[in-house]
Amino acid sequence: MITKRDTRIPRRPLLWLAAALLFVLPPMFDGLAVWVPMLLLSAIATKFWMEPRGYRLRFLPLKLALVVAAVVAIFISYGAIKGIEPGVSLIIVLMSLKIFEAHTVREFHFMVMLGWVLCLCGFFLAQDLAIAVCIMIAFTLLTTALVQFYRGLAAGRIWPPLRGALTLLAQAVPLIVLLFLLFPRVTTGFRLLLTPNLTSAYGFSDRLSPGSVETLASSRSVAFRVEFPDGNVPRAAALYWRGLVMTQGEGMEWRSRDTQPAMSHPSQELRGGNTVRQWITIEPHGEHWMFALDRPVTASPGAILTPGNYLWSWQPIMKPRRYEVRSSLEMARQGLQPRERERLLEVPASISPRVRELAQSWRAADPGPRAIVGRALDFFQTQRFRYSLSPGEYKRNDLEEFLFRRRIGFCEHYAASFATLMRLAGVPARVVVGYLGGEFNEMGHFYLVRQSDTHAWCEVWLPDTGWTRVDPTNVVAPERVNLGLESFLERSAGAGEMSPGFTRTFARQPFFAKIRVTWQTLNYAWDSRVLGFDAEAQQALTNEIGLPDLRPVSLLFLSAIIAAGFVVILATWMQMLARAHPDPVQSLYARFCAKAARLGAPRDPTEGPVDFARRAGQFLPQESERIATISDCYVGLRYGREMDSAMLHRFAHEVRLFCSTRN
Amino acid sequence: MNLARLPRLRPTTALGGLVFVLFAMWYAASSQNNAAAYLLFFTLSSLFIVSIPHALLNIASLKATTESVKPTFAGDEVSLPVEVTNQSGKPRYGVRVQVPDSGGDEQAVDEIAAGRAARVLIRFPARARGEYEVKRLCLASAFPLGVLRATKRINCHQRFLVYPKPEGDPRLPPDRARSAYNRPRTELGEGDDFAGVRAYELGQSQRQIDWKAVARGHPLMTKQYTTEATGALYLDFAAVPGDDTETRLAQLALWIIEAERARRSYGLRLRGTEIAPSLGQVHFHRCLRALALFK
Numbered sequence: 016m017i018t019k020r021d022t023r024i025p026r027r028p029l030l031w032l033a034a035a036l037l038f039v040l041p042p043m044f045d046g047l048a049v050w051v052p053m054l055l056l057s058a059i060a061t062k063f064w065m066e067p068r069g070y071r072l073r074f075l076p077l078k079l080a081l082v083v084a085a086v087v088a089i090f091i092s093y094g095a096i097k098g099i100e101p102g103v104s105l106i107i108v109l110m111s112l113k114i115f116e117a118h119t120v121r122e123f124h125f126m127v128m129l130g131w132v133l134c135l136c137g138f139f140l141a142q143d144l145a146i147a148v149c150i151m152i153a154f155t156l157l158t159t160a161l162v163q164f165y166r167g168l169a170a171g172r173i174w175p176p177l178r179g180a181l182t183l184l185a186q187a188v189p190l191i192v193l194l195f196l197l198f199p200r201v202t203t204g205f206r207l208l209l210t211p212n213l214t215s216a217y218g219f220s221d222r223l224s225p226g227s228v229e230t231l232a233s234s235r236s237v238a239f240r241v242e243f244p245d246g247n248v249p250r251a252a253a254l255y256w257r258g259l260v261m262t263q264g265e266g267m268e269w270r271s272r273d274t275q276p277a278m279s280h281p282s283q284e285l286r287g288g289n290t291v292r293q294w295i296t297i298e299p300h301g302e303h304w305m306f307a308l309d310r311p312v313t314a315s316p317g318a319i320l321t322p323g324n325y326l327w328s329w330q331p332i333m334k335p336r337r338y339e340v341r342s343s344l345e346m347a348r349q350g351l352q353p354r355e356r357e358r359l360l361e362v363p364a365s366i367s368p369r370v371r372e373l374a375q376s377w378r379a380a381d382p383g384p385r386a387i388v389g390r391a392l393d394f395f396q397t398q399r400f401r402y403s404l405s406p407g408e409y410k411r412n413d414l415e416e417f418l419f420r421r422r423i424g425f426c427e428h429y430a431a432s433f434a435t436l437m438r439l440a441g442v443p444a445r446v447v448v449g450y451l452g453g454e455f456n457e458m459g460h461f462y463l464v465r466q467s468d469t470h471a472w473c474e475v476w477l478p479d480t481g482w483t484r485v486d487p488t489n490v491v492a493p494e495r496v497n498l499g500l501e502s503f504l505e506r507s508a509g510a511g512e513m514s515p516g517f518t519r520t521f522a523r524q525p526f527f528a529k530i531r532v533t534w535q536t537l538n539y540a541w542d543s544r545v546l547g548f549d550a551e552a553q554q555a556l557t558n559e560i561g562l563p564d565l566r567p568v569s570l571l572f573l574s575a576i577i578a579a580g581f582v583v584i585l586a587t588w589m590q591m592l593a594r595a596h597p598d599p600v601q602s603l604y605a606r607f608c609a610k611a612a613r614l615g616a617p618r619d620p621t622e623g624p625v626d627f628a629r630r631a632g633q634f635l636p637q638e639s640e641r642i643a644t645i646s647d648c649y650v651g652l653r654y655g656r657e658m659d660s661a662m663l664h665r666f667a668h669e670v671r672l673f674c675s676t677r678n
Numbered sequence: 679m680n681l682a683r684l685p686r687l688r689p690t691t692a693l694g695g696l697v698f699v700l701f702a703m704w705y706a707a708s709s710q711n712n713a714a715a716y717l718l719f720f721t722l723s724s725l726f727i728v729s730i731p732h733a734l735l736n737i738a739s740l741k742a743t744t745e746s747v748k749p750t751f752a753g754d755e756v757s758l759p760v761e762v763t764n765q766s767g768k769p770r771y772g773v774r775v776q777v778p779d780s781g782g783d784e785q786a787v788d789e790i791a792a793g794r795a796a797r798v799l800i801r802f803p804a805r806a807r808g809e810y811e812v813k814r815l816c817l818a819s820a821f822p823l824g825v826l827r828a829t830k831r832i833n834c835h836q837r838f839l840v841y842p843k844p845e846g847d848p849r850l851p852p853d854r855a856r857s858a859y860n861r862p863r864t865e866l867g868e869g870d871d872f873a874g875v876r877a878y879e880l881g882q883s884q885r886q887i888d889w890k891a892v893a894r895g896h897p898l899m900t901k902q903y904t905t906e907a908t909g910a911l912y913l914d915f916a917a918v919p920g921d922d923t924e925t926r927l928a929q930l931a932l933w934i935i936e937a938e939r940a941r942r943s944y945g946l947r948l949r950g951t952e953i954a955p956s957l958g959q960v961h962f963h964r965c966l967r968a969l970a971l972f973k
Contacts, residue, residue, distance in 0.1 A: 121691065121692075124691075124692040124695060124824060125695065128692075128695045128696065128698075128699050131699050131703075131718075131722060132699060132702065134718055135702065135703050135706060135715055135718055138712060138714040138715045138718060139706070139710070139712065139715070142712070142713075142714045147714060150718070151721075154718070154721065154722075158725065158823075161822065161823050161824055162821075162822050162823075164824065165771065165772040165819075165820055165821040165822055165823075165824055166771045166772055166788060166789070166821070167771070167772055167786060167788030167789070168788045168789075169769075169771055169772075169788045169789030170789060179822060183725055183728050183729060183732065183822060184721075184725065186728045187721065187724035187725050187727070187728040188724075190720075190724040190727060190728065191717070191720045191721050191724045194720040194723065194724060195716065195717060195720050198716075198720065200708070200711075200716070201708055202708060202709070202711060334711065334712065334713070545713055545714070545717060546713045546714060547713070548713055549711060549713065550711075578723075578724075578727050581727065582727055582728075582730055582731055585728065585731050586730075586731035586734065586735065589731055589732070589735050590735060590738075592767070592768070593735060593739065593766040593767050593768040594766065594767055
């Protein structure tokens with residue numbers, strides 16, 4: 016019920032609400048037009064100026080005009096009114112206007128509810144751990160605002176209401192976990208057309224052109240994380256993570272042939288016992304391919320193993336996903352159809368005669384494919400090729416320029432040119448794009464693979480071994496393969512190629528390294544355990560526990576029972592905690608009074624202990640001495656300055672004797 | 679836990695908002711398969727579920743007792759002092775006390791520490807004259823989230839009087855009672871004329887003690903005053919003009935107030951009741967009580 020005196024929102028809850036809204040903002044600044052979160056910020060600031068003066072937005076036409084203006088501004092900013100960013104912007108703008116207007120209890124509640132909706136919006140814009148921490152802080156502060164509001168002016172400014180909210184949330188944790196694991200994850204039939212745009216997400220495309228990997232090499236964002244549950248971790252130089260296979264070569268540029276591969280199982284021989292099991296948590300990149308250690312031999316749920324031996328997800332990867340995959344480190348020998356072989360030897364007509372000549376010369380010397388590969392690698396090793404992140408610009412047909420003049424390039428240049436040369440020399444070849452290496456996190460025992468670990472290499476088909484991995488970068492810059500890109504760049508920095516920068520040196524301090532490792536571990540746990548927990552993971556879990564019935568209805572029923580049981584347990588526990596511990600002096604005196612009442616001398620509630628002792632002494636003359644002692648002890652213990660344990664002991668003793676001697 | 683003694687929970691309008699937000703979260707999470715949104719949904723629902731025992735226990739161990747109420751005139755406000763005791767070992771917050779169906783406001787107590795009590799004064803309008811009883815008190819609290827309101831009714835038996843609303847002609851009626859007494863009497867009391875001193879007796883007004891004499895070393899003496907002996911004024915129900923009982927009672931109440939103010943000794947004669955003329959607070963309330971209970 017809202018009484019008349021509640022027509023103004025007290026200042027303290029408003030402060031908590033404002034603090035909560037500040038923590039909702041970070042994901043907004045990331046994904047929305049800048050003016051939207053700025054509007055919210057300025058609304059909060061203005062509110063604190065308006066509130067003590069009693070100003071608020073009252074004039075209805077002005078409110079309507081502001082709403083219309085906001086909708087127009089959103090349309091101008093995004094060019095649309097549908098979709099996730101405009102929708103979230105609209106909610107934020109309405110929230111800002113509401114802040115100007117709000118002044119009653121009901122509106123305070125409305126703002127808290129809107130705050131919760133903003134938390135939800137935040138998770139639509141971004142889901143990484145840093146954002147989640149911000150949103151959870153915002154959630155806690157919103158709860159604190161409510162608790163503070165209903166505490167009124169009870170003592171304590173900051174800690175007591177915050178403790179109230181934290182207590183509620185802490186008690187909710189077991190229930191949150193149980194619901195998270197068991198609440199049915201149904202997919203509602205009608206899908207909201209809210210596709211978060213992944214402009215901020217990185218990853219390579221299905222086209223390998225000069226310079227495409229370069230842009231990724233400077234990105235520190237996470238591509239995926241890998242755990243080896245069986246503990247057999249391959250050595251660092253073997254950590255080739257297979258992503259996408261490109262079979263269509265155009266000189267320096269390579270492409271994947273199909274946008275969606277045909278549903279055919281690749282020829283594979285699963286060598287028992289020699290496979291490496293991995294749990295991979297992939298970050299969203301908006302494309303279909305999934306990564307696995309070279310080469311995957313099993314398909315994961317929701318994905319197939321394509322003819323090129325890479326994983327292809329049916330759905331584009333829009334959210335973190337965790338999957339299990341097995342890979343074989345030894346290459347399985349595969350056959351090659353003549354028709355396929357022809358396709359894998361196709362080269363563009365635009366290749367210059369000088370390049371063709373080079374490839375022909377290798378073939379002429381020894382037509383064996385192995386010999387050709389060896390010669391080609393020799394060529395890269397002896398002709399003073401250099402490895403660099405900034406090799407300058409190459410065009411699609413600049414193969415000759417690269418091979419004979421500039422001779423400086425990045426892994427993509429080497430892979431593309433090597434594969435093209437192999438085809439010219441008559442060896443079927445293809446380019447594989449993926450990642451190489453990764454950073455081992457000792458705390459969480461997982462490998463963290465970043466976008467900067469992107470790598471491209473070649474595979475050639477040899478009659479005796481089938482598809483064989485050849486990494487031309489390895490002969491040009493072996494440190495890149497053995498140490499990882501970062502260490503490689505650091506070494507080169509000594510040669511003046513690139514300065515490591517102050518911050519990077521600073522970040523190398525052991526203390527910061529430890530923080531970094533902890534943060535990475537938490538991030539991994541968040542991505543793999545929380546974000547990666549979907550309907551399939553839930554099914555796996557319920558199967559493991561051995562729940563008999565897995566229909567959504569029964570899971571919902573189970574969740575309801577759990578929630579009800581939880582309420583009863585919590586209420587009983589809280590009741591026990593809140594039970595008052597009576598003062599021993601008081602309870603002993605109450606016992607004495609009860610005994611006296613039984614003997615016919617009840618104490619009047621308004622009667623003081625001394626008066627009562629006098630009256631009871633007159634009524635029970637043979638006990639008068641004991642009654643006086645009891646009364647003296649009581650007065651001494653209750654009103655005396657400090658607790659005297661000897662006196663308390665005597666008091667208890669006398670009270671015990673009081674009735675028994677009489678009987 | 680005694681289930682029968684548990685307070686009742688009622689949803690507030692804010693619960694509607696919460697349910698809407700929860701539904702929005704669930705729908706968004708399930709349509710997007712967004713685990714983070716699911717987590718938020720579970721957090722908010724668990725928070726709500728956890729708040730249920732908090733809301734219940736915030737009220738459950740509270741006890742309320744009333745204290746005596748001063749009589750009021752109809753049309754004024756009754757002030758009911760209530761003591762709310764927290765019998766638990768934890769502090770309780772945001773408690774509101776109300777007398778149901780009284781038309782009065784709620785009174786809020788922001789905090790009652792463990793084992794302590796808080797006093798509030800509940801005001802509600804006094805409607806018509808008579809004797810009333812406050813039978814029930816209502817304790818309510820929306821703590822901690824404001825989406826559920828726990829209410830608890832507490833029985834009590836607090837009687838109070840409402841005197842008739844004083845209305846009518848403020849001039850006192852002509853002094854017809856004088857004939858009953860042949861000579862004007864001098865009455866000792868709270869008059870204006872000094873009549874001498876007498877030994878102090880316990881219970882007499884301290885204002886009348888002759889402090890100057892005490893300062894000179896004399897024992898405690900009270901000064902005696904007399905009122906102008908105009909004789910006692912009898913206020914007779916039968917002699918009040920008009921037919922309506924309530925109007926006549928209102929007139930009587932006004933005269934009692936006026937007589938008391940003018941320090942004229944007055945008596946009251948109702949059907950079956952007669953109160954001998956006198957003056958002072960005790961007499962004043964005795965007369966008004968008679969009016970309030972008049973049938």
